[in-house]
Amino acid sequence: VNDGSIDPFSLVQANLEDARSAGATVLNHCSVTGMTVEGGRVSRVEVRDRRGVLSSAIVPEVVVNAAGSWVSVVAEMAGCHIPMGLDQGSMLVMDGRQCSQVINRMRPPSNGDIAVPNHTSTILGTTSRPAGSPEDTTVAIEDIELLVRETSAMLPSLRNCRAIRTYGGVRPLLGGGGREASRSFAILTDEGAENLLSVAGGKLTTYRLMAEKVADRVCGMLGTGPRCRTHLEPLGPSADGKGSSIPQARLRRKYGRMASSIDTSDARVICSCEQVLRSEVKAVLKAGDALTLADVMRRTRAGMGYCQGFDCSLSVLEVMLEERSVDPLPLLMEFLEERERGFSQAGGDQLRQGLLRQQVLKGVYGLEGKE
Ligand SMILES: Cc1cc2nc3c(=O)[nH]c(=O)nc-3n(C[C@H](O)[C@H](O)[C@H](O)COP(=O)(O)OP(=O)(O)OC[C@H]3O[C@@H](n4cnc5c(N)ncnc54)[C@H](O)[C@@H]3O)c2cc1C
Incomplete structure (x- = not known):
């Protein structure tokens, strides 16, 4: 059957970059924890930074709830029920x-x-x-x-x-679940919180259309702006693979315009499974919102390959320490534990080898006893 695929990590980054260039503020690692409803409108949205203890509040004109599988949980914060x-x-x-x-x-x-x-x-x-x-x-x-x-x-x-x-x-x-369930989507509103739009259902393949319908509704509610034009404009920088050398062309395919901020004269490889350069990690960290090893992985693929970060995570951490002041041990443990969850369901020899590799790493770097 004819089919296609996309890289979801690059897609998310391209969306964020596009939103930022249109004036959006992006808060990484932040959760909406509550909403205050007054006079049938959401008057305040509580936000908590999951990596710190900071809380803040946003006074919204319109709230878009696009929390995917958590859409009902977030709507419930404003007293709205979405089955x-x-x-x-x-x-x-x-x-x-x-x-x-x-x-x-x-x-x-x-x-x-x-x-x-x-x-x-x-x-x-x-x-x-x-x-x-x-x-x-x-x-x-x-x-x-x-x-x-x-x-x-x-x-x-x-x-x-x-x-x-x-x-x-x-x-x-x-509605219901299962293979037969509809993959259609809907924008849901509630009289109890009339400036809250919840976008529910859909698939990744329909995400741009879902966003278009929501953006047009928001513009209507605010009484501003022309209609959505994202179906006419390519998303983000063009990843055309053009470049004056093979490494530059590869980076341009991977990062689009951001490739120009990567120093290709430093050809040291930091992740051999995915052939990620040290300078790619540096450029991503300079951009500011990559706060954890998993953030760096999602942007560069360092740690996503065959070794699942067991060979490269310390080197990535070293670059992080060069770039900013971080507490390395919790970052490393958080990353390794998450990677471990992904291979722990393997059985037989493969699980045995994975556990041995993990113990060797913990032993060599003195991480024994850390839970
Ligand atoms: C196994 C599987 C296979 C799939 N295959 C396909 C496929 O082949 N084709 C296809 O088109 N679709 C597929 N899908 C569906 C597709 O993945 C989803 O439709 C899509 O990811 C939904 O995107 P989203 O941005 O709406 O939600 P999500 O990707 O779930 O994003 C919602 C975000 O909201 C955040 N969030 C939740 N609560 C809060 C809060 N309180 N505060 C702040 N943020 C919050 C979450 O952390 C999350 O990042 C598949 C899904 C699964 C599970």
């Missing part, structure tokens, strides 16, 4: 590009029917079961076995491949 179907799905990341294009099984949507080549890996998906909450992302061993069994019927090489990582997510579905 959503939550559906858990598991994915498996395999080492190496086992196919050169998306392979999708030609049958009605089902479990384990897609293999997507992604950078240095191949992602296998998906499964579907009712989820108890947006946090219910646990991947069962049966999910992993099913994904390998079903996708290897299309790509036999997957049977002998190394699994790098598993992960789960929760689909936000309007």
Whole structure:
């Protein structure tokens, strides 16, 4: 079946960059923790910085609740009830590009029917079961076995491949859950909080259209602005792969315009799995809102590859310490624990090897006993 894929990490960064260039303020690691409703309108939104203890408040004209699987939780803060179907799905990341294009099984949507080549890996998906909450992302061993069994019927090489990582997510579905549930979306309002718009349902493929409909509604409510034009303009800087040298062309493909801020004369590689340069990490840290090792990983891919950061996280941390004052141990432990969750569901030799590697790292760097 004809299909395509995108890099969700780059897509998010491109959206943020575009929003910033249009005047938006982006607050990384901040949560909405409460809303005050007065006279049928949200008059105050409480925000907490999850990495610090700082709290602040925003006095809004309009509030857009685009919290995905958490849309009901956020709406509830303003006393609005949105019934959503939550559906858990598991994915498996395999080492190496086992196919050169998306392979999708030609049958009605089902479990384990897609293999997507992604950078240095191949992602296998998906499964579907009712989820108890947006946090219910646990991947069962049966999910992993099913994904390998079903996708290897299309790509036999997957049977002998190394699994790098598993992960789960929760689909936000309007109404009920499951494969048959509608993937349509709706913008929901409530008389009790008339300046709150909740955008619920949809898919990633419909996200731009969802944003267009919401942006037009917001402009209508504010009585300003021309209609949305994002369907006419390419998102963010063009990632055209042009450059005066092979490294520059590669960086331009990866980062678009931001590539010009990366010093290509420093060719030291910091992450050998994903061939990330030390200078890429430096440039990302200079941009300001990458506060954790996972933030750096999502922007550069350092730590996302075969070794899952066990070989490069200390080097990335060293660059972080050069760039700013941080407490290194909590950052490292937080990162390694999160990576560990992704491979801990593997079994057999692979799990044994992963645990050995982890203990070696902890022993060499004196992290034993740290929980
Ligand atoms: C296994 C699986 C496979 C999928 N496959 C596909 C596919 O093939 N094609 C496709 O088009 N779609 C697919 N989807 C659906 C797609 O991933 C979602 O529709 C999409 O990610 C929703 O994006 P979003 O930005 O609306 O929500 P999210 O990506 O969930 O983002 C919501 C954000 O809100 C934040 N948030 C929550 N609460 C708060 C709060 N109180 N304060 C501040 N922030 C908050 C969350 O941290 C999160 O970052 C899949 C989903 C899953 C789980």
